[in-house]
Each structure stands twice: as structure tokens, then as C-alpha cells.
Amino acid sequence: MDGRDVAVSVTGLRKRFGDGPEAITAVDDVTLDIETGSIVGLLGPNGAGKTTLIKSILGMVLPEEGTVRIRGVDLHDRPREAYAHVDAMLEGARNDYWRLTVRENLRYFATISGVDPDSVSERHDRLLAQLGLTEKADVPVRDLSRGMKQKVSLASVLAGGAKVVFLDEPTLGLDIESSRTLQRELRRLVEEEALTVVLSSHDMDVVETVCDRVLVMSDGEIVADDTVDALLHGTDLHHIQITSGDLDAAIVSTLRNRFDTISVESRDRGARIDVTTDSDGLYELLDRLRAEDVTLERVRTIEPDLEDVFVDLTTVEGRDR
Numbered sequence: 001m002d003g004r005d006v007a008v009s010v011t012g013l014r015k016r017f018g019d020g021p022e023a024i025t026a027v028d029d030v031t032l033d034i035e036t037g038s039i040v041g042l043l044g045p046n047g048a049g050k051t052t053l054i055k056s057i058l059g060m061v062l063p064e065e066g067t068v069r070i071r072g073v074d075l076h077d078r079p080r081e082a083y084a085h086v087d088a089m090l091e092g093a094r095n096d097y098w099r100l101t102v103r104e105n106l107r108y109f110a111t112i113s114g115v116d117p118d119s120v121s122e123r124h125d126r127l128l129a130q131l132g133l134t135e136k137a138d139v140p141v142r143d144l145s146r147g148m149k150q151k152v153s154l155a156s157v158l159a160g161g162a163k164v165v166f167l168d169e170p171t172l173g174l175d176i177e178s179s180r181t182l183q184r185e186l187r188r189l190v191e192e193e194a195l196t197v198v199l200s201s202h203d204m205d206v207v208e209t210v211c212d213r214v215l216v217m218s219d220g221e222i223v224a225d226d227t228v229d230a231l232l233h234g235t236d237l238h239h240i241q242i243t244s245g246d247l248d249a250a251i252v253s254t255l256r257n258r259f260d261t262i263s264v265e266s267r268d269r270g271a272r273i274d275v276t277t278d279s280d281g282l283y284e285l286l287d288r289l290r291a292e293d294v295t296l297e298r299v300r301t302i303e304p305d306l307e308d309v310f311v312d313l314t315t316v317e318g319r320d321r
């Protein structure tokens, strides 16, 4: 990343679990740089290796090969220094202290990050206000709803002024309004305080809205690394929605075997199916429908969204083409 300030740099990272033929390569030769002051989304289907990659970067999992540098400091050589400005919220939550109040948790986590909590009390007030927690500041965390606990987890991660944060499914379980507030707050911290965020999520809308850049993992490898815009517009991908009374189970199954299928909705007669395909596949799709004598009631072309691109990138090859 020439001339730009790199927050996290990973080179040739490889992590295997198990031995012999049963071994799983969870992270397979991953190299990437993450620019300071950006939000990078990490996407991938279940088992793609996202958590293992994040845990390897955080030093919670020991990779067989590769190096990790945080703000230029090698994790292996100088772990304390490398992690001085890093924090994380993994598996959707963080171990907040349920008997402590919300504010006490923020002060506690600031302290263990090596920050005098009095020096960041304004930051805490702002975080509480932004996340709608001001009224709950003096309530023990155990008495809060699940969504509110989630917000306290996030506030705790941000409480000590970490410069690089890893957030795994940060919006899981939040209502739409809280999720949006959280996304706005993240963007503000990134833009005003040059916070660097690596965010993994299965919620494509969140990733599409908040991330500067998206990394897509599949089978331990990075299969795409680009801005949301470039991912959406850089591919020859069509999202087609077909409604027909003639789409019975057998035809739907044939189409599923050949095309990336986003959804199938059964109707009283027939079905509505959403598929994505490239231009060549589009001709083939129409040919197949004609060969099956399917009368087309409605055909819609839908602007591909990140989910379409994601399915296209991560669906296992090897259908009966």
C-alpha cells in the first residue's frame, strides 16, 4: 500500500487444523493490508475462515506460517506493543461485567487498556449518547435487554480509545434503528478519529452501507478484495427474477443445479425464482426455459446487490454445466 498509512499488514498467513488427510486449511496463504482510518468488511460463508483469520491477527490462534504487523509492529517480535492499540468484539459479544453499571464497564475497559478513565470521560459520555445508553448509564448491565447489552459491548471496545478494532457481527440482535446508529457512530469515529475497523458480518446491508472495502473469503482464501462500488459494478452479473405457473419442482431443481439461486418462492401455481448469472448463462437460462416449455409470466432484471455478488463469488463450482 504505497505511501498510505497501513494499520494492519498480513503476509502469507496460513493456519491448519488437524493432521494428515483430515486436516483443514482454515486460512490459506492470506496476504492483505488494511489502511488506517477505514472500515473493511470481511465476508464469507460459514467455515470460510473469517474467525480464524481474525483470531490469528489477534494472536489468539497460532498460524503455521506468515507474519502480522499492527501499525508497523511485528506481532511475533513485540506482541505487547503490537496490541497496545487494538481491541476486539468477537462472536457478537464481549465479556462485560454484568454486575457493574454501563458506565463502570466503560471505565473498567478504559483502565485495562492502560487509559486513565477520567481522561476519556467525555468520550464515554458521547458514546453513551450516540448509542442511546445515557439513561441506562447507571444501570447494571445484567438488567438490560439483549440489544442494549450488545451496544454496551461495542461501547466497551471503543472505551479505551483503541486505534484498531475487530468487530465480529457487531449488529447481530440489534433493531434497525440501533443498527443504523451504530453504523453512523462507527463512520464518525473512522472519519474524525482515524479509527480502523475490521468488521465481519453476514448482514450484507450493513457491509454495503458502512464499509469502504470488502474482503470476501472462501475456503480459507481471499477471493475478492475491492470497494463495494467496484464489486457491484465490476462484474458481468445479472440478477433475473422469473415468475411462471409452469415452474414446477423438477424445473426449479434443474435451474438450481445450474444457476446461483438467490431465492425460490412457491406460488399457488408454479413459482418465482431469483437467479444470478453472467451474460452467457443468461442466454442458456432462456434456452432452458424454452426447452421446458415454460411460459414466462414475468421477467424482471434487478440491479445486483452485494448479496448477489457474494453468492456469485462463494458458491461452490461444479454444478452440471
Ligand SMILES: Nc1ncnc2c1ncn2[C@@H]1O[C@H](COP(=O)(O)OP(=O)(O)OP(=O)(O)O)[C@@H](O)[C@H]1O
Binding pocket: 017, 018, 024, 025, 026, 044, 045, 046, 047, 048, 049, 050, 051, 052, 053
Ligand atoms: N479449533 C478448531 N479446530 C478444528 N477446526 C477448526 C477450529 N476452528 C475452526 N476450524 C475449522 O476451520 C474452518 C474455518 O472456520 P472459521 O470459524 O474460521 O470460519 P468462519 O468463516 O469464521 O465461519 P462462520 O461464518 O461460521 O463463523 C472450518 O472448517 C472450521 O471447521
